[in-house]
Amino acid sequence: MPRRHIHVIGAPEAPLRAALRALRSTLDVPEAFPAEVIAEAERAAKSPRLPALDETGIPLFTIDPPASADLDQAMHLARREGGGFRVHYAIADVAAFVTPGGVLDAEAHRRVATLYFPDERVPLHPRLLSEGAASLLPGHTAPALLWRIDLDADGRTEATDVRRALVQSRAKLDYAGVQQQIDAGTAEEPLALLRDIGLLREALERERGGISLNVPEQEIVEHDHAYSLEYRAPRPVDGWNAQISLLTGMTAADLMMSAGTGILRTLPAAPDGAVGRLRRSAKALRIDWPHHVSYAEIVRSLDPRKPAHAAFLEECTTLLRGAGYTVFQNGEVPEPSVHSAVAAPYTHCTAPLRRLVDRYAGELCVAAVAGEEPPEWVREALPGLSQTMAEGTRRANTVERECVDIIEAALLKDRVGEVFDAHVVDVKENEPAVGTVHLQDLAVVARVEGGDEKLPLGERIRVRLTQADPGSAKVRFAPA
Incomplete structure (x- = not known):
């Protein structure tokens, strides 16, 4: 696996x-x-x-x-x-x-x-x-x-x-x-x-x-x-x-x-709602997933050479928990x-x-x-x-x-303060202003927090890098 x-x-x-x-x-x-x-x-x-x-x-x-x-x-x-x-x-x-x-x-x-x-x-x-x-x-x-x-x-x-x-x-x-x-x-x-x-x-x-x-x-x-x-x-x-x-x-x-x-x-089997959350992540990554297409079918249609597809495949591993x-x-x-x-x-x-x-x-x-x-x-x-x-x-x-x-x-x-395009791929249910983003141009998945509004799961946003410390192993972003 x-x-x-x-x-x-x-x-x-x-x-x-x-x-x-x-x-x-x-x-x-x-x-x-x-x-x-x-x-x-x-x-x-x-x-x-x-x-x-x-x-x-x-x-x-x-x-x-x-x-x-x-x-x-x-x-x-x-x-x-x-x-x-x-x-x-x-x-x-x-x-x-x-x-x-x-x-x-x-x-x-x-x-x-x-x-x-x-x-x-x-x-x-x-x-x-x-x-x-x-x-x-x-x-x-x-x-x-x-x-x-x-x-x-x-x-x-x-x-x-x-x-x-x-x-x-x-x-x-x-x-x-x-x-x-x-x-x-x-x-x-x-x-x-x-x-x-x-x-x-x-x-x-x-x-x-x-x-x-x-x-x-x-x-x-x-x-x-x-x-x-x-x-x-x-x-x-x-x-x-x-x-x-x-x-x-x-x-x-x-x-x-x-x-x-x-x-x-x-x-x-995956818990109720897990596939629905993946559908919203697919939308953020601009992956066409028609409602009549099953999870298994969409996974097999993906090309891991494409960055957006690669990012989505990483998200799919959540169903293996x-x-x-x-x-x-x-x-x-x-x-x-x-x-x-x-x-x-x-x-x-x-x-x-x-x-x-x-x-x-x-x-x-x-x-x-x-x-x-x-x-x-x-x-x-x-x-x-x-x-x-x-x-x-x-x-x-x-x-x-x-x-x-x-x-x-x-x-x-060395890039703290820079702004990046990202996709919101996860949002905490009890803290909707905290979630996870996948950067558009880098193979980076990290936490986003510090905003005042609910994160738009399944949509694109701009985020600012606020922390990148290898000593503490933390990368953090905030809504830009």
Whole structure:
């Protein structure tokens, strides 16, 4: 699901990086791993628990940003005799390295997830594992949970299997290069099929009423020695690749529900009035949204390369609030059990190097396919796992929100007093003179306050920058 990505491209060192360091200190982010955790990770890297099944003959490949080294997933796509497709999807087997109850396991429960700052990452596991022994790096033989998902000619799931195996990725690809190969028609079939399968899965997503938000990334870009925030639109291959992950997460949820024990990623339906507020935001951004067109249809019609559309997609993420992790045992599957944006039962299981819950979901699925009870360490941890993940998610969301504020403040600190064109995209119900604006010419969303009149939700106004302090991570505007 979408998360706002921020890239720092030659951004001014001060005060931005100083503010980011201060933020990590304020939030008590655990950057350095304790010596005993590193020692256990070193031992695990030298002697992981390896499976007997050898599937290194499958020519897997990964698709990640060029600088990434924590590679959770590798895939191979093929056509099946008689029609349809076979998806092999290898997920890094973190449990082969982490001993339940050990110091490495305890540290992972303390961290919960990798935290992403614009200037660095704070990893869930020591880098010698997450970017080394456990990572699905090209040419490196590693233990994995190897999924085999057979699809029919329309992309619907026909059969599923997942088991432990040794795998080896053949190539580390990046999104831009894959898109170029597919567009040019030079991609070999296992890679070219990513488009075919991705488009089929997107069609099925539309059929079941699911929505994938193509939320743009924010980038700090230099123009003539000045810096600005701009949006970078995702490529089609980003969506096709995400569909393979969504397919696996939905398949994993079905396996756990059939077995009667698991943990789902759930999201309730949007509250009454939420879509109406988005319609007013669309009006402010001059996006034509006829009344007979549904929310799902308008989202799919948007072009994230257009600034107004990019801004609206950011606003659409408000409908994703309320997502959580729901544990169930003894066959008592919760109701509702679906993720409203996926429009199906779904779980997180494809990023165990970066997210704690995925290690547990993988174990549950392997046990379900084998017709066995989950390991005791999984059953013991399940009751408290949803709360652990909730706390970790809150911290990750705080990091994301504060980082955006710091970056916006750092880039606008010398422009206090200037007037900008903006769109009112939100108004506080109990304080109608306070709300949120999206600047017309910058990828900046900030608070507006200090006026005497009710803010016109869904309309354009002029606002004056009154505060931009990276130290306090605050950007404030007032009606001009």
